[in-house]
Structure formats: C-alpha cells, structure tokens
Amino acid sequence: DAKTTQPPSMDCAEGRAANLPCNHSTISGNEYVYWYRQIHSQGPQYIIHGLKNNETNEMASLIITEDRKSSTLILPHATLRDTAVYYCIVRAVMKTSYDKVIFGPGTSLSVIP
C-alpha cells in the first residue's frame, strides 16, 4: 500500500504556480520523498526527491515540512504541458537492499488556459 495521501485532482491556471500537497505522516527517518508524473499515454517521469531539506531543480521545487509529515511540490509557472497525474512516493534508500517504488492513485493536475 502507498504510504502517502494526495488530493485526487487539482486545477491550476496557466502561468501560475501549481502547489501539489502530499501527506506522509508515517514516514520513517531513512525514507525519502519522491515525485513522479505521468502525462497521458506516456510512462512516468521522475521529477525530484528529497530527505528533509528543500530541493529545487529545473523542473520543480520540493518543500518538506520540518516534521517531515507532509510536503509540497511546486511547479513555479505551470504550462498546459504540465497537465498530468503527479505521484508522491515515500521510500527508503538503502545501500544493501531495495525499497520498492509504490505508486498510489496520485493527483490529476489540470492546467487551464
């Protein structure tokens, strides 16, 4: 079972920031927060991940609360091409074993012109 909860759907106006929330209240100390997205008819695409510090890359920013029980993915200037299902995933990163990537239902983001 997925260890995260996300709203099933959200709308965002084109050009505005899209803020996608994720709750992971049972997260463990060695578990990271990952975000993927899936555009219609394509495979999932990795966006960003973090442990406890905020992270930013060319695609998005990830804000993790201090208690690590929730996070927000921010797309700073949403475009129509950002319309997709966004998956928030919690998993451990260990040197000697593999923690499976478990996809929940995600949030369907619609960017509106």
Add this chain to the structure above:
Amino acid sequence: DAGVIQSPRHEVTEMGQEVTLRCKPISGHNSLFWYRQTMMRGLELLIYFNNNVPIDDSGMPEDRFSAKMPNASFSTLKIQPSEPRDSAVYFCASSPLLNQPQHFGDGTRLSIL
C-alpha cells in the same frame, strides 16, 4: 539521448496466444524494472533485475508470466498463455543503480481479446 525503448507500442491478440514484450534499457543502466498499469489496480511492479539478475519477482501475477534479461541491453516479458485480464499497459524502466531514480519507457498497450 535515447531513453528506454519498448516494443511493440501496441499489441492486440487473441486469448491463448503467447505474447512477448521487449525492452531496451538506457545504456549504462544496471537495473531494470517491469510494471503493469490498469485502471483498477494502478501501476504495479512485476519484477526487477540488477546486473541482469532477477532480484524480486513477487509481483508477477501467475506462472503464465515470465521475464528474462539475457544481457545488459535487452529484456523480455512473456505471457503464455495470455488471458483477457492481462490487458493493460506494460512499462519497462531502468536506473543507473538500484536505488536511483527510474527512467520509464512509453509502454506497450496490450489487448487480449
């Protein structure tokens, strides 16, 4: 750069037939994953390989499913005999190392009549 390449993109066949799905991972990636996506069950991990060796096949639904990775640049997922309930989109993903972010192909849409 070439991403993960899957073939065929679409497959329609009658129940009872053998189906073979193919995947070419990104060059230099040591880990390969097979997923299945349906409306009812979402995205599920079927099996994964590390350095061409199957590590965990606990997600493979039945003995009718088998996967091989004869070399670092090729993997197959075979269903024999196929059934209508196997209809789904099958994704292949690869990553440089086991715990690094995964890169997905665009999937094979399989329809069993």
